[in-house]
Each structure stands twice: as structure tokens, then as C-alpha cells.
Amino acid sequence: MVCIPCIVIPVLLWVYKRFLEPIIYPFISPVINRFWSKKAVQESATSNATCKTECTANAANGAAATTPPDKKTD
DSSP: OOOHHHHHHHHHHHHIIIIIHHHHHHHHHHHHHHHSOSHHHHHHHHHHHHHHHHHHHHHHHTOOSSOOOOOOOO
16 A cells, blocks of 8 residues: 555656646746856856866876775775
């Protein structure tokens, strides 16, 4: 037998995504956008650019782009 929450939760999620979210989302979207800033995405993009610059500089100097894993010494 399947437990009741295993049946009810997916059905409720489907009903929410199919019928309720299109009605509710336009009202909660401005609130979500106020707290979910794009600052984190911009910081991530600059860190990726830094990584790419460092990786290409290491490759130009002859250093390996990936480092081998450290061996454990017990």
C-alpha cells in the first residue's frame, strides 16, 4: 500500500502549479523580486571571469589547469 501523503502531496502540488499559481503569481511576483536581487548573479559572473582569466594565465605559463588530488599519507 502507498501511504496517504505519497498520494495527496503530489496531487496538491499539481493542482497548485496547474490552477493556483497562474492566479497567485502576479500578486506575489513583486514581493519576491524585491527580496531576490540580481546582485548574487552579478557577483557570480565576475568570479567566473576571474577564474577564466586565472586559468588561461596558468595555461599560458605551462601550469596544469587541473591539480592532481592529494594522496593521503597515514
